[in-house]
Amino acid sequence: MGRITRRNFLIKVAGTLTALEMVKTFNWLPGMVQPVSASALPAVAASIGTDEDSAESILRTALDALGGISRFVKPGQTVAIKPNATWAYPPGTASSTDPALLKAMIKIVQEAGAGKIIVMDHCSIEPGAAESLRINGLAKAVKESGVDSLFIDRFSGPKHLYTQIELSEGKAFQKLSVIKAAIEADVRINMAVAKSHSVTRMTMCLKHMMGFLEVPGSLHAYLSQGIADLNTKSAIKADLHILEALRVRLPLGDYRVCAGPETEKTNPKVVKRMNEIVAGIDPVLIDAYGCVNYYQIKPKELAHLKLAADAGAGDLDVDQAISNGNLQVVKVGEIKPTPTIEQANSEIKITATQIPTKAGPPPTATPLPTLPAEQNQNILLPETNTNANSCADVVNPNSLLSGALIPVAAIIAGAGVVTLRRKAKNEKKHEEENKDDQPVD
Amino acid sequence: MTSRLTERKTRNRLDKIARKLVQTGFLLLFLYPFAPVIYKHFTQETAPTFSSWLLLWDPLLLFGQVLKRDWQVMVIGAPLVLLATSFVFGRGFCGWVCPLGTVLDLVSSLAFWRKVKKGKLTTRRNITRRNLWLRYYLLAMIIAGSFLSLHFLGLLDPLVIFSRTATSLVLNIFSLQNPGSRMYLSFFSLIFIAIVGLEFWQPRFWCRSLCPLGALISLVSRWSVFNREVSTACSSCGECVRACPMRAIPREPHNTDYSDCTFCLECAGSCPQDGISFKFGTLAGKRWQKKEVNAGSSLIERRKGKYIPSEGKLPVANVSRRQLLNGVAAGVVGWAVIPLNRLAPHRTLIRPPGALPEDEFLMTCILCQECVRVCPTGGLKPTFMEGGLAGIGTPQLLPRQGGCSINPSCPNLCAKVCPVGAILPISKDQLKVGLARVDHSLCLAWDQGVKCLVCVEACLNNAAQAYQGRVTVNPKNCTGCGRCESGCPVVGSAIRVYPLDYL
Numbered sequence: 015m016g017r018i019t020r021r022n023f024l025i026k027v028a029g030t031l032t033a034l035e036m037v038k039t040f041n042w043l044p045g046m047v048q049p050v051s052a053s054a055l056p057a058v059a060a061s062i063g064t065d066e067d068s069a070e071s072i073l074r075t076a077l078d079a080l081g082g083i084s085r086f087v088k089p090g091q092t093v094a095i096k097p098n099a100t101w102a103y104p105p106g107t108a109s110s111t112d113p114a115l116l117k118a119m120i121k122i123v124q125e126a127g128a129g130k131i132i133v134m135d136h137c138s139i140e141p142g143a144a145e146s147l148r149i150n151g152l153a154k155a156v157k158e159s160g161v162d163s164l165f166i167d168r169f170s171g172p173k174h175l176y177t178q179i180e181l182s183e184g185k186a187f188q189k190l191s192v193i194k195a196a197i198e199a200d201v202r203i204n205m206a207v208a209k210s211h212s213v214t215r216m217t218m219c220l221k222h223m224m225g226f227l228e229v230p231g232s233l234h235a236y237l238s239q240g241i242a243d244l245n246t247k248s249a250i251k252a253d254l255h256i257l258e259a260l261r262v263r264l265p266l267g268d269y270r271v272c273a274g275p276e277t278e279k280t281n282p283k284v285v286k287r288m289n290e291i292v293a294g295i296d297p298v299l300i301d302a303y304g305c306v307n308y309y310q311i312k313p314k315e316l317a318h319l320k321l322a323a324d325a326g327a328g329d330l331d332v333d334q335a336i337s338n339g340n341l342q343v344v345k346v347g348e349i350k351p352t353p354t355i356e357q358a359n360s361e362i363k364i365t366a367t368q369i370p371t372k373a374g375p376p377p378t379a380t381p382l383p384t385l386p387a388e389q390n391q392n393i394l395l396p397e398t399n400t401n402a403n404s405c406a407d408v409v410n411p412n413s414l415l416s417g418a419l420i421p422v423a424a425i426i427a428g429a430g431v432v433t434l435r436r437k438a439k440n441e442k443k444h445e446e447e448n449k450d451d452q453p454v455d
Numbered sequence: 456m457t458s459r460l461t462e463r464k465t466r467n468r469l470d471k472i473a474r475k476l477v478q479t480g481f482l483l484l485f486l487y488p489f490a491p492v493i494y495k496h497f498t499q500e501t502a503p504t505f506s507s508w509l510l511l512w513d514p515l516l517l518f519g520q521v522l523k524r525d526w527q528v529m530v531i532g533a534p535l536v537l538l539a540t541s542f543v544f545g546r547g548f549c550g551w552v553c554p555l556g557t558v559l560d561l562v563s564s565l566a567f568w569r570k571v572k573k574g575k576l577t578t579r580r581n582i583t584r585r586n587l588w589l590r591y592y593l594l595a596m597i598i599a600g601s602f603l604s605l606h607f608l609g610l611l612d613p614l615v616i617f618s619r620t621a622t623s624l625v626l627n628i629f630s631l632q633n634p635g636s637r638m639y640l641s642f643f644s645l646i647f648i649a650i651v652g653l654e655f656w657q658p659r660f661w662c663r664s665l666c667p668l669g670a671l672i673s674l675v676s677r678w679s680v681f682n683r684e685v686s687t688a689c690s691s692c693g694e695c696v697r698a699c700p701m702r703a704i705p706r707e708p709h710n711t712d713y714s715d716c717t718f719c720l721e722c723a724g725s726c727p728q729d730g731i732s733f734k735f736g737t738l739a740g741k742r743w744q745k746k747e748v749n750a751g752s753s754l755i756e757r758r759k760g761k762y763i764p765s766e767g768k769l770p771v772a773n774v775s776r777r778q779l780l781n782g783v784a785a786g787v788v789g790w791a792v793i794p795l796n797r798l799a800p801h802r803t804l805i806r807p808p809g810a811l812p813e814d815e816f817l818m819t820c821i822l823c824q825e826c827v828r829v830c831p832t833g834g835l836k837p838t839f840m841e842g843g844l845a846g847i848g849t850p851q852l853l854p855r856q857g858g859c860s861i862n863p864s865c866p867n868l869c870a871k872v873c874p875v876g877a878i879l880p881i882s883k884d885q886l887k888v889g890l891a892r893v894d895h896s897l898c899l900a901w902d903q904g905v906k907c908l909v910c911v912e913a914c915l916n917n918a919a920q921a922y923q924g925r926v927t928v929n930p931k932n933c934t935g936c937g938r939c940e941s942g943c944p945v946v947g948s949a950i951r952v953y954p955l956d957y958l
Contacts, residue, residue, distance in 0.1 A: 234909050415511065417532060430678075430680045434678065
């Protein structure tokens with residue numbers, strides 16, 4: 015290599031940059047595998063099952079309609095699966111991902127030949143990751159599947175597990191700290207549960223992505239915009255979204271929580287069995303479909319959904335998506351689903367619901383609200399579930415030992431006294447026998 | 456003869472190794488309750504929570520509580536066993552079991568300037584048996600003070616000191632999220648550091664001269680059944696006197712002060728004649744007594760003295776009037792110092808659920824940090840200066856670190872591990888430790904109209920409520936558990952829990 019002149023240097027830098035740019039957009043070579051175009055395969059597929067269908071069969075139907083798992087997972091790839099493992103409520107309460115569904119998902123991904131699977135999520139602070147996982151049954155599911163897992167206690171995860179990513183299109187947030195292993199994975203699968211939520215009204219795929227964040231609560235300052243930002247193009251963007259609507263948690267008046275002890279039996283107004291799974295690459299469309307079908311509200315009403323659609327994260331119009339084949343609705347058992355528009359329309363029931371008026375203009379002078387005397391009188395509140403989540407009790411030997419050891423103490427001391435007395439006697443005798451005994455010669 | 460000598464030398468060396476092994480074994484055993492914390496840190500899996508395996512054996516705590524009459528939480532059996540064992544094996548506990556003693560022995564080997572070169576005798580000079588009575592004065596002080604408060608008992612009890620230091624070490628490394636509280640934990644490990652520092656000055660200085668638990672055991676171990684026997688091979692070279700780290704051998708090598716001897720076997724190893732052995736049995740039971748040597752005796756007798764077995768009476772300590780008065784004075788000081796606790800100005804803190812009323816809590820808590828160790832959310836943290844001087848090291852609930860989870864899931868762990876009953880068990884309905892208040896100028900919902908409402912989501916009692924997009928707290932429902940504060944996205948939290956009497 016010759017001397018570095020300014021001219022040489024500039025030429026080389028330009029050359030390198032060009033090469034890098036070409037490598038970055040790697041589809042300029044003839045015969046390169048082009049990404050599957052959206053027109054060929056649907057972006058979202060919803061599969062509808064019955065009570066008899068297993069979670070796995072419903073999931074498989076949805077994925078088949080999308081073109082099979084091989085569309086997303088190539089052999090040898092590292093796959094990050096993010097179920098909802100946040101809450102410490104048992105399966106069937108529509109609080110966390112169904113363990114059977116997670117197992118099915120892992121199995122399907124394994125069949126696709128994934129090199130490594132990591133199941134990850136943040137767990138609620140209360141009662142902590144380990145205990146939550148035990149109660150919601152996901153620990154067992156992961157263990158039986160034999161895959162890696164990374165369940166981090168909220169707020170207490172070691173720093174080295176996280177990395178900072180940039181959201182180039184973010185409006186409220188440009189930088190966020192997320193789980194490192196998720197970024198390092200080749201494929202990210204986001205498995206959300208259709209639930210109500212106290213702030214965003216509904217929790218579905220878009221909001222569920224917050225579980226990847228180091229401090230999920232940090233988005234709450236601009237929650238709707240934050241969720242939209244999180245789903246723009248970035249390193250954390252999930253490749254496959256799955257909305258679990260096997261059981262749906264419905265809002266009931268003011269009782270809009272994202273987890274609780276109710277089941278479809280104890281409180282059918284809150285937890286409803288739907289036996290549906292929506293899967294796809296467009297989280298906005300999935301959520302919009304969820305809004306229309308499970309909650310009977312217009313997708314536009316959800317602020318974060320609208321903002322995400324505005325940011326270009328996906329399509330908000332369910333009707334149009336169905337008509338142009340971008341969203342397919344299939345029933346379990348239908349082998350090659352090609353639903354016509356009329357068919358699809360008959361599946362979907364859009365009901366106009368009375369929508370509560372939006373909250374007033376942003377407060378400048380904040381009036382003190384007067385609380386109504388008694389709220390939530392007519393609402394079935396959850397019965398307290400005491401058995402479901404109990405922390406491991408302390409192993410405390412005190413009470414056991416206290417009584418048992420008193421006789422032991424008495425025996426030891428008694429033995430000591432006896433030995434001592436006998437010894438004293440012997441010594442006296444001994445001394446009388448040899449009075450001149452001396453230890454020193 | 457030489458072969459027998461080497462044989463005994465080997466045996467002595469084996470004894471030493473055996474003692475090290477036993478000590479390490481007990482140390483690990485007492486550290487075992489900390490293992491789940493480390494296990495959880497690395498595997499993120501459920502692990503059982505253990506209460507301390509060490510504190511329940513503490514007879515000093517038992518005595519303190521007898522005076523405070525907290526019968527319902529007292530553990531009598533284990534400390535009594537320890538005392539009974541001391542009657543048989545003297546201060547064997549201090550030499551073989553006590554974890555603090557083990558740490559001191561480990562540290563002692565670092566003191567290179569005390570190392571003995573091979574073939575040379577011990578380097579230690581100026582062996583005095585001064586200061587030995589200090590520990591009895593300390594004991595008198597603590598016991599007298601226990602009538603009112605267990606505070607100084609907790610500060611000076613060696614087992615509590617060890618347990619506290621271990622907790623602070625383990626939690627600092629494996630469990631704390633907030634670096635700010637590291638200092639809190641380390642601060643009162645200073646006593647431990649001071650004890651270790653003393654070890655470099657004189658071996659086992661703490662155990663010999665200061666340890667109040669050692670003093671308590673000494674009262675019993677004076678009549679130890681297990682004995683040190685010096686054979687007639689003794690040449691009175693004094694090597695064992697200098698080797699004894701406890702200075703339990705007075706000028707006369709045949710004598711042993713069993714209120715000090717920990718049966719550490721150092722003297723047996725140091726004896727050039729190999730005339731020292733430890734055993735039960737007739738000969739071992741003899742305590743030799745020096746006799747006046749008459750003018751007509753042989754030369755050797757006159758040089759080395761004349762010994763006869765003692766009368767076989769139980770040795771009774773000679774307490775001089777001065778020592779007795781000193782002890783009484785120490786007791787009075789201990790009693791008099793306690794009310795200083797009350798004088799210390801303190802702001803009220805959020806105490807653990809079920810804690811005694813503040814004054815009584817300060818008097819009862821021994822600062823052992825057991826509750827801090829087991830708290831499942833990590834919300835309990837030791838206080839630094841917030842509670843005044845008397846409050847240093849007492850636990851408080853810092854909801855920002857994690858709320859109290861007694862409501863849905865915690866089975867009242869802090870009350871269950873408290874060795875002195877400063878925290879009493881309560882049911883989850885009785886929880887009322889504070890009151891949450893919203894800072895309207897910080898709250899996103901109030902100040903910016905953002906529908907944040909994380910606190911509403913976190914609240915399990917329907918106390919934090921959303922009303923027209925703002926957060927309000929219903930004081931009737933609020934238990935002060937602090938789940939809202941721990942989740943608030945605002946830096947420093949816009950919703951904070953205040954103690955109930957905070958105005």
